[in-house]
Amino acid sequence: MSFLSILLILVGAAIGAAAGYVLHKAIESRRLRDAKDLAERILDEARKEAQASKKESLLQAQDEIYNQKKELEGEYKERERQLKSKEGKLADKEVKLAEKEERLESKLEKLAQKEISVIDFEKKLTKQERLLADRDEVIVQREEEQARKLEEISGLTQEEARSRIMQDIEDKTRHEAAKMVRTIEMEAREMADKKAKEILALSIQRYAGDYVAEQTVTAVSLPSEDMKGRIIGREGRNIRALEAATGVDLIIDDTPETVILSAYSPLRREIAKQALERLITDGRIHPARIEDIVKKVEQEMEVKLREIGEQATFDVAVHGIHPDIIRLLGQLHYRTSFSQNVLQHSLEVASLCGIMAAELGLDEKKAKRAGLLHDIGKAVDHEVEGPHAIIGADLAKKYAESKEIIHAIAAHHEDVPPKSILAVLVQAADSLSGARPGARKELLENYVKRLEDLENVAKDVEGVSKAFAIQAGREIRVMVDADKVTDDNTYLLCKDIAHKIEENLTYPGQIKVTVIREKRAVEYAK
Template sequence: MSFSSFMLMLLGVALGAVGANWVLQAMGNKKVSESKELANRIIEEARKEAQAHKKEVQLTAQDEILNLKKELDLDIKERERELKRRESKVLEKEERLEERSVKATQKESEVLALEKELTRKERHFVDREEQLQTLEAERTRRLEEISGLTVEEARQRIVTELEDRTRHEAAKMIRQIETEAKEVASRKAKEILATAVQRYSGDFVAENTVTAVTLPSEDMKGRIIGREGRNIRALEAATGVDLIIDDTPETVILSAYSPLRRQIAKMALERLISDGRIHPARIEDIVKKVEQEMDVKLREIGEQATFDAGVHGIHPEIVKLLGQLQYRTSFSQNVLQHSLEVCSLCGVMAAELGLDVKKAKRAGLLHDIGKAVDHEVEGPHAIIGADLAKKYNESKEIIHAIAAHHEDVPPKSITAVLVQAADSLSGARPGARKELLENYVKRLEDLENIATSFGGVSKAFAIQAGREIRVMVDSEQVDDDTTYLLCKDISHKIEENLTYPGQIRVTVIRERRAVGYAK
């Protein structure tokens, strides 16, 4: 290859390289310009989009501002109305206050005028009082000079004379009133005393009103109470008995006036404890079953009592009521046993007198039938029993004997008198009615101590098992009229300081003896 050819080839290669570089540079410039244009377009679109979003945000903000402005306007208007209402109320109050202020001013002026008048009158009264005191002192001084006694001595003498005169007049009046009262109110007093004696129960012979139920463990108390007390409430509602759960170990107390309800509650509770399932539905079911069984048991007890007494043909409801008397006590004496005793005594006395034994025994057995329901019906149990006997077609003589055995009505037949006597015998026999010996002796001592605490009393004796107190007085210190006042004072003090069934008779005895010696 020649040199010239070689040079030409080199030149061609150089030119090719320069052309290629130029082409590449031209292509790069083109891409850069395209990239710039793309970037400018993106920036322009972003700017437009930002402007659109800005306008949207501005519109939204304007809407919110308008809404807030409306709410603010409404709030302002409401507050303005409230302010106007308050302003009107304030104005009304101011007007009323002004009226009151005017009235108060008027009253104040009236009060001032009255005060001035009262001050003037008070000054006048003070002057008059001073004058009266001066006159009184002068009169007292003259009286002391005339009588030769001081004011205290004269007052004491007058008081003593008035007291003596008043006491004698009061004693005479008491004697007269007592005589008239005895003549007019004898029967009424008997009725009141009969009712009071049979319905009253002293502290030391109070009937039992609670029954204790023994539990197998202390945990059983919680089960009896139940969740939130539902079991104990259900049991109390079903039986009518109050359950007392206290710190007494393994014991629940049943409290109710009716012994029959307490017995039903005891039987139901014992069955629930032995069964172990204690909940309201189970409690109601057990109580109903126990009540049904108790009805059958009461009828059986009543039938057995009529069989033992030899009295037949009694109405089934009366027989059931006789069974209820098994759960009733009077001064700790079982009423059913008492009725059987009265029945037997009536039969014995009727046989001795040649009277109808069956009728007497029937009246004696039924005489206290009213006690089976006397906690449910108002009135004396004798009248209640007579009403029951009449309801179930007993004879008139039996009804009258029941009603009259405590003299709620006067006895008009021999049978009624026999029932009265038998009732007294059964209740008064030794051991029939319980009373602690210490209480009995203490009551007798208290009776005698009360009587001897009065002046002029020489001796006092409690007799008739404490139902009467006889008081001996010194005839030199106590006159006939004063004995009546002393009797009243002793009776009043006994009523205030002692508790006792029935009544206590107070007898004051004054005896004047003249003793002489013949020589």
Template sequence: MSDSILLLIALDGLALIIGLAGGYYLNSYLSKKRNQDASDLAERIVEEARKEAEATRKEARLQAQDEIFALKKEQEREYKDREQTLKREQGRLQEKEERLESKLEKVAQKESGVVELEKRLIKQEKSLAEKQEALDAAHDIHERKLQEISGLTVEEAKERLMTEVESRTRHEAARMIRNIETEAKEVAGKKAKEILSLAIQRYAGDYVSEQTVTAVPLPSEEMKGRIIGREGRNIRALEAATGVDLIIDDTPETVVLSAYSPLRREVAKQALERLIHDGRIHPARIEDIVRKVEQEMDVKLREIGEQATFDVGVHGIHPELVKLLGQLHYRTSYSQNVLQHSIEVAFLCGIMAAELGLDEKMAKRAGLLHDLGKAVDHEIEGPHAVIGADLAKKHGESQDIVHAIQAHHEDVPPQTAIATLVQAADSLSGARPGARKELLENYVKRLEELEGIATSFGGVSKAYAIQAGREVRVMVDAERVPDEQTYLLVKDIASKIESNMTYPGQIRVTVIREKRAVGYAK
């Protein structure tokens, strides 16, 4: 049993040894086989790479040869092109040389002609110089003879000739100006007159020249003493409360109120009248009455301003501007109530704007506010037109309204149609007969100044200011002033009046030249 086992074990060991040996030899054989195959593969790869490199080298050589051939052909083509270009340039240069040679020949011919011409010109200049000398000598002889005959020197003759030419030129210029202005006025003047006359006819407002009353009547002379008070305390209290000077003189039963502000005079007048009616006059009572009158006056001013805006049909005006319009009720200009004047200007502006197709509401608004500055011109320095424009701008009025207010007295040139309408309406309202009054002394002085300006011109014999100074008629000497010069004289007189005088509206200048021929039959 044990022998068989041992035999089996021995057989197994032998078989194992035989298997190991066989596996070794087989593995060795396979390894050699793989090495041989790898060597063969490497040789094939190397051979293929060599063949491929050779093919690539041949292809690169052929491509390089093709490129060289192409470059060679390109260079040959460029060479041919340049050769043709050079040939063409040579041909053009040759043609230019030929033309230059032809021109040089012509220039040479012209130079020879110029030389001959210069010679002829020199001869002609000599001949002309000789003739000019002869003419100068003849002119001197002729001039001496003319001086001997006329008795005038050369300068005197020139001066007389220039005077005659200037006179004729001025006459022609006057005639041309008159014709041009006549033609222009035939169209523009006719239309303007129609619009202005229509505006004046359609506006039928009543006109009352108001004047602020500064005299307060007293019931008796005893009231003067009560107004003055003990040691003058009452009059001092009244003057301090109102800002108005009280003048109590020998005028029977009258007290005069003096102040530049018409509104303050009105407040003082009403307060004094109430104190006189009440009979209790002392400082405390004076201050109380004046305060009440000022409060009532503030309300009244707004009511007056609102009524003016309602009458004109203008709305949306700032309350402060409405109050200033109310103050214009107590302001006068040449005895013309300024608020009534502003209302009339507003209506005239509206009518003319409607005729011209402009904004009627804006025109009325500008006309109503144009004299706004007169309400405070005693408190603020400057022209009332500029003051009014600043106030309107401050309280939200449009730029067109502000400009129309500022330009209505030419403080700035008018640049809009509305501004021009306000100017025209303002002149119409102030220049209406009976609209304004002035002091007799100023009136007489203005008439004298007007006549003096007219008579200051040469050739004027007499001058008369008529129609309350709205027209001046100038009589000229017919021997010294010809017909054509009268038109220039009108222009000169009107210009001097505009620059030297201040007046409302416009002044008409009429120059009259009368030529009389008198004969006697015997």
């Protein structure tokens, strides 16, 4: 291709490019004009819409302003009305305050008048007080003059006269008090004594115990005299084994066909008696056999103790007692106190307590229970130290008896002060059972010593000349010196003697104290 054709092609291409550019420009210009026209139309429409919205907003704002204006006007009117109302109330209050001020002013005027009258009254009182003080001085002076004159006339000082007057008043008062106390106590004593005698007489009448003192020895009969040698055994081994196994002394003397068992404990004597009788019946007497027989008898005795205890509870209709307490009651059957069987004594006390409780309107079952168990401590007092009443109370507490029963057991010998009627009932029944004739055995020496101690306690009281214990020590009659003791003082002296006996002596039941005063005038005709 030639240069010319290339050039023509280049020129044609340039012309075409220029024409395309011009055409493109024209199209772009046209599009630009159209876009501007569209933008102007949109702006016109937006302006119109903005103006419409503005008008609408203005209208709404005007409505809101109008409404707010109306609300504010209403609030203003309401506040104005409230202010006017408050102003009216304030005016009323001012009127009332003014009235109160007037009333206060009138009261102040009245108070001022009263103050003036009080001042006048105080002046009058002051004047009267001065007059009274002057009179008091005059009276004191006159009293002093009279006292001096009386001292001169009587020869006594004021202190001496006062002491004499006080002594006279004291003597008269003691005299009147003694009379009054004697009258009241005599009336009360007569009524109480009558009622107590009725109850005790009824109790004794309804319970007639025939049990008397027991001994501390038991006799065992033998089939022949030859049996004594077999009991003793070779070199005394059988008798030693029997005494060691039972804790009982065997007395084999010249008494024909009899062996004596001696021991303080009736339970041990009973075991030894049964064991010895079985050995005699069996014929085989040697140490090993003796031990076997004694063990069997002891086992059987345990069963028998429970049976005896159960029978005792059945006899007095007392139920619900712990089995260990029932066994201890069985042991009391083989225990004595002053040679009196303790179980029989406990049954007596239970019956007497029940009778007296029924007469007084108290719980009869509880009274019987306390009476039956009151000496339960004697079943173990050889094993435990202390008074049997406290030991028995501890046992009752251990086996869940009631507090009233425990207290009655502890207090029946005054180891603790009695604080209930039940405790006093048990004391009375215990004394009644132990003091009845034939119930207990007492050594002559102890009996005489007890009477001497009773008389000596009474003789130690000032004014007593003689004292005599009578009625086996259950009454003491005291003779007083008539020159030292007046009729009224005999009553006080009687109470003092009774109080000293209670403090210094131990005795069953009660002791009657009788004080006798007599004045004898003796003259001889010559």
